[in-house]
Amino acid sequence: MKLFEPYQQRSLTLRNRIIVSPMCQYSATDGVPDHWHLVHLGSRAVGGAAAVIAEATAVSAEGRISAHDTGIWNDAQVEAWRPITAFIAAQGAVAGVQLAHAGRKASVWRPWEGGASLPADQGAWQTVAPSAIPFDHDWHVPKALDAAGIRKVIEDFRAAAVRARQAGFSLIELHGAHGYLLHQFMSPLSNHRSDEYGGSFENRTRLVREVISAVREVWPDDLPLWLRISATDWADGGWSIDESVRLAGELRAWGVDLVDVSSGGLVPHVKIPIAPGYQVPFAARIRQETGIATGAVGLITEPTQADGIVAGGAADLVLIARASLRDPYFPRRAAQELGATIVPPEQYQRAW
Numbered sequence: 001m002k003l004f005e006p007y008q009q010r011s012l013t014l015r016n017r018i019i020v021s022p023m024c025q026y027s028a029t030d031g032v033p034d035h036w037h038l039v040h041l042g043s044r045a046v047g048g049a050a051a052v053i054a055e056a057t058a059v060s061a062e063g064r065i066s067a068h069d070t071g072i073w074n075d076a077q078v079e080a081w082r083p084i085t086a087f088i089a090a091q092g093a094v095a096g097v098q099l100a101h102a103g104r105k106a107s108v109w110r111p112w113e114g115g116a117s118l119p120a121d122q123g124a125w126q127t128v129a130p131s132a133i134p135f136d137h138d139w140h141v142p143k144a145l146d147a148a149g150i151r152k153v154i155e156d157f158r159a160a161a162v163r164a165r166q167a168g169f170s171l172i173e174l175h176g177a178h179g180y181l182l183h184q185f186m187s188p189l190s191n192h193r194s195d196e197y198g199g200s201f202e203n204r205t206r207l208v209r210e211v212i213s214a215v216r217e218v219w220p221d222d223l224p225l226w227l228r229i230s231a232t233d234w235a236d237g238g239w240s241i242d243e244s245v246r247l248a249g250e251l252r253a254w255g256v257d258l259v260d261v262s263s264g265g266l267v268p269h270v271k272i273p274i275a276p277g278y279q280v281p282f283a284a285r286i287r288q289e290t291g292i293a294t295g296a297v298g299l300i301t302e303p304t305q306a307d308g309i310v311a312g313g314a315a316d317l318v319l320i321a322r323a324s325l326r327d328p329y330f331p332r333r334a335a336q337e338l339g340a341t342i343v344p345p346e347q348y349q350r351a352w
Contacts, residue, residue: 031071048331085168096171103181178265303334
């Protein structure tokens, strides 16, 4: 079973090809993770995943999606992450973190509170974006970032990478997907700038290149750096799979080791042909045309499906999201169904 073969990236050996995808929990206070995050992430490491990636973790307070997002912009947050990453590593999994800035999609209620923009009397803050274009008609109008604001974003990502290592993370994924800030700069639908950060493909991808460069300057050479992208906006005139392939073809030279291929999220009310594995063809095309490693994500719910994706060469890894929420032990169930073996923790061995 290809799904349970180890996978090497730089100095890290992943014990199989199953990765727990970053999934926001909206349960932190002042960006500080707590016991919920320890149990949530730790149980999935016990469950046998090769790597567990913490949710979209804000590089600055204004970069949070909601006021309840985790963060990594101060020392208190670093200290709170340390026991979590230590526990993940003790279970034989790699502790990863997704560094993110929500841009114009920041300052919202949690999903179970409706997910809409916060009103001023409920703690709303000024959002930022490449251009002063709101995500939807009833959302905050963001402030277009000036040169100083862009420099701050880059430095926030750089500082977050330093703190991520101090916190015990061994893998960073940069969030360039789902309509958040880096994606907003890449797409013509949200980026109407006329300076060196807007217009051409080269200009629209400048910020993501500069963030990658800043992170790579401080992130150890022997540890992997991943980038999540939305392969398409699913909207006319938006970011496209052709542009994704072009971007991916340049990433290895910048120090990126894998592209985590998702889609959508930039604009509302688009029609997405959701079906099992609907994003896998994007990962396959990027891998085949550029040679960079890819991760496939999106309605991957069954062990045979996951194994087929890797065995067929569509992706090097599979990222499990909602299926992992439903079953923290998905990798152990997959191993049993496919006839592979995952050694259980000593405390659980009597069950095997």
